[in-house]
Amino acid sequence: xxxxxxxxxxxxGNKAALAQLVQKYSDRIYxxxxxxxxxxxxxxxxxxxxxxxxxxxxxxxxGRSSFFTxxxxxxxxxxxxxxxxKKVVFQQLNDNPDFQDSVESRVFIDWSQDPxxxxxxQEVKKKIDEAINKLPDIYRSVFIxxxxxxLSIKETSDIMxxxxxxxxxxxxxxxxxxxxxxxxxxxERIGQENA
Amino acid sequence: MLERHKQVIKQICDLIGGDxxxxxxxxxLEHLNNCPTCKVYYDTIKKTVFLCKxxxxxxxxxxxxxxxxxxVLNLEEIYKKTKSG
Numbered sequence: 001x002x003x004x005x006x007x008x009x010x011x012x013g014n015k016a017a018l019a020q021l022v023q024k025y026s027d028r029i030y031x032x033x034x035x036x037x038x039x040x041x042x043x044x045x046x047x048x049x050x051x052x053x054x055x056x057x058x059x060x061x062x063g064r065s066s067f068f069t070x071x072x073x074x075x076x077x078x079x080x081x082x083x084x085x086k087k088v089v090f091q092q093l094n095d096n097p098d099f100q101d102s103v104e105s106r107v108f109i110d111w112s113q114d115p116x117x118x119x120x121x122q123e124v125k126k127k128i129d130e131a132i133n134k135l136p137d138i139y140r141s142v143f144i145x146x147x148x149x150x151l152s153i154k155e156t157s158d159i160m161x162x163x164x165x166x167x168x169x170x171x172x173x174x175x176x177x178x179x180x181x182x183x184x185x186x187x188e189r190i191g192q193e194n195a
Numbered sequence: 196m197l198e199r200h201k202q203v204i205k206q207i208c209d210l211i212g213g214d215x216x217x218x219x220x221x222x223x224l225e226h227l228n229n230c231p232t233c234k235v236y237y238d239t240i241k242k243t244v245f246l247c248k249x250x251x252x253x254x255x256x257x258x259x260x261x262x263x264x265x266x267v268l269n270l271e272e273i274y275k276k277t278k279s280g
Contacts, residue, residue, distance in 0.1 A: 016273050019265070019270045019274055019277065022264065022265070022268060022270065023261075023277075026261060027253075027255060030254070030256045031254060035251070044264075047264060048264055048267045048268075051264065051267075052267065055268060108232055108235040108236050108239065109235070110238060110239065111242075112235075112239045112241065117242070117246070119249045124246070125250055128247055131247075143247075147212075147244050147247065148248060153212070153214055168208065168214070171208060171212070172208040175211075175240050175243060175244060178244075178247060179240050182243055183239060
């Protein structure tokens, strides 16, 4: 049965159709929440919360956006809300395109061609995890949707309910933050190897 | 840093995601060919995204977690029927 029919049937209260929809999206929603929250228990909470919201609000889904975008928006918002509750303090956000990026203060050293920098190196893996963990939430969610999940700028903007321009700004800051964090480590590592 | 570098650095992100129009794309690529500073920035940003992507391992939801989900959603019975074939 195609997804449109499944949704119609689920709206009519057909539990088999609803179960099929849940099974179709549960892995993706769980992984999305896990990537944002970096914690298995929290990701499972979000998975349950997302589908409870889907059941509660399914009658309002009018098909203007895709079902995937709709459900991803619910899961992303729930994940961000959970992060905010845990951290208590909201992070400062500046989407102003004229906001001064810190890039100009750095001297660039090229570590991209170093063959020893691979994810098969446990220390490199650890640093990548560390960098993503330290990425401010609002940038992390955009980075995950666009670069890790491979969604388009338009899809990311629809899910996050922000403009495409703001997606690009947050994405640029996310990538720059990660690059700078990893550069600190890789540059030091290359320095030690060459000493 | 020169204005042109700043502008290119902003466009590099769009270039990596394939979100740059053809004409801007050509301009940025031409600048990258002639500017070692921006080229290093481009290569290291690209490698950063690549490493993060490679490091990401999607997980399959465990049977136990799926069962808990179906219980919470009151779909347990239908789920068990589907599972048992």
